Amino acid sequence: MVFTGACLGSLEAEMKVKEKVEVDTVTDVVCDVCLCSTKANSGELEFATINACWGYGVRHDGERYELHLCEDCFFQAIADIRKHRRIHNLFNDDYDHNDNELGLMATDDYFHDGGIGKP
Numbered sequence: 001m002v003f004t005g006a007c008l009g010s011l012e013a014e015m016k017v018k019e020k021v022e023v024d025t026v027t028d029v030v031c032d033v034c035l036c037s038t039k040a041n042s043g044e045l046e047f048a049t050i051n052a053c054w055g056y057g058v059r060h061d062g063e064r065y066e067l068h069l070c071e072d073c074f075f076q077a078i079a080d081i082r083k084h085r086r087i088h089n090l091f092n093d094d095y096d097h098n099d100n101e102l103g104l105m106a107t108d109d110y111f112h113d114g115g116i117g118k119p
C-alpha cells in the first residue's frame with residue numbers, strides 16, 4: 001500500500017486524538033511570612049521551601065510541614081536562626097562565633113548544577 005502525501009496527512013490526523021483540556025498551573029507562590037508574591041522581576045518564582053516530616057518518638061510525631069518564604073523573609077529567618085544558634089552556643093568554646101554561612105551550600109550556582117561548592 002502506498003500513501004500519498006494527502007492520504008498520509010489525513011491518516012496522521014485520524015491517529016492523533018486532540019481535545020482541549022484544562023490544566024492547573026502554579027502561577028504564583030505567596031510567602032508564608034509576609035504574604036507577598038514570590039514572583040521576581042524576571043517573572044520567575046523565587047522562593048525557599050522549608051520542609052519537616054516528624055517521625056516516631058518525637059512530640060510532633062506524624063506532623064508534616066511545608067513553608068514557602070520569599071528571599072527577604074528567608075534571609076531574615078536565617079538571621080534569626082543564626083542569632084538563636086549563637087545564644088545557644090554562647091559558652092561553647094568549640095563554636096565558631098563568626099559563622100555567617102549557615103546553610104550555604106554553594107555560590108555561583110546559576111544553573112542548579114552545584115556551582116562552585118561551599119566557599
Ligand SMILES: [Zn+2]
Pocket residue numbers: 031032033034035036069070071072073074
Ligand atoms: Zn516574605
